[in-house]
Amino acid sequence: MEHDARIYVAGHRGLVGSAVVRALSRRGFSDIVTRTRAELDLTRQAEVESFFEEVKPDYVFLSAAKVGGIHANNAYPADFIYENLAIETNIILSAFRNEVRKLLFLGSSCIYPKLAAQPMKETCLLTGELEPTNAPYAVAKIAGIVMCQSFNRQYGTRFISGMPTNLYGPGDNFDLENSHVIPALIRKFHDAKVAGSPGVVVWGTGQARREFLHVDDLAEACVFLMEHYESDEVINIGSGEDLTIGELAVLVKEAVGYDGKVEYDPSRPDGTPRKLLDVSRIHALGWRHRIGLAEGLKDTYRWYLEAGNSVRKTVVSPDL
DSSP: OOTTSEEEEETTTSHHHHHHHHHHHHTTOOEEEOOOTTTOOTTOHHHHHHHHHHHOOSEEEEOOOBOOOHHHHHHOHHHHHHHHHHHHHHHHHHHHHTTOSEEEEEOOGGGSOTTOOSSBOGGGTTSSOOOGGGHHHHHHHHHHHHHHHHHHHHHOOOEEEEEEOEEESTTOOOOTTTSOHHHHHHHHHHHHHHHTOSEEEEEBOSOOEEEEEEHHHHHHHHHHHHHHOOOSSOEEESOSOEEEHHHHHHHHHHHHTOOSEEEEETTSOOOSSEEOBOOHHHHHHTOOOOOOHHHHHHHHHHHHHHHGGGGGGOOOOBOO
16 A cells, blocks of 8 residues: 555454554654544445545455344344344445445454364365354344455456454443453453452353454564455454453452452353354465564553453444
8 A cells, every 4th residue: 555545444442443543653654544433334335335436545444344243232232233234235335336446344253154174274264163142243243254355256346355363452341231252351351359349250161262462463473464465355354362251250350459259150052162263364375463462461451451441331332
């Protein structure tokens, strides 16, 4: 990308979009276009079309999405499938009509089958049943991937799709009911530390295995792919390393500085037994993550403390 190219980051206030803006700024890109939801509702086709016709971006990072953890996906399935389908359909179509030079669509590792062989290769997409708790979100993301591939095949566009693993970092949602596992654990351990509680209850058995990537590493990968990747095929973005939720809880407990006990609630869902991405394809291109999990957790907790009480009252909302 040329440093004076016009770059639109959809979802710049969310966890991923804000990190992409930081990465672009660090690299000296000077024409970064953003819009808040009050300024541009991405679920409204007419608004999105007008925006693209006026702004004419050269490159698009499609990081806007409605996101959430197990509870949120289970509680709001209609919201998750509708809003994500609307956002990606409107942006991809407008990018084509306004001759955007290249677009990066971000999906999720939850697109892969619940019982996919581990680590999950890009080729296992659509080879088995999805995890029921996040199937509506996953179906929407799969539709975005196929839409990008279809426009490439029919119209010769350069729309690529990256599939990140579980993300965390500054700007995350720390709401206890609707957040992902790392911010939820940080919030639980912090609140217990402040209150002097003797123990913290973690959802599930603690045996499910997960892979995590700091959002600043993802942002660097996004810029890297925009500049170095051209294939129609999806490409995984992750650390290539996983651990149990129980092991994660210990790391979060240490990062927060909490001294109490950790207990588990097996009545709560574990979700997919294991989710580890095969990242050999992106490694072969020359990109690897840099931020270790222990270091990243401490960084995220520092941000949580500095951001103050505002991030502790977040409700589930689109990542816009």
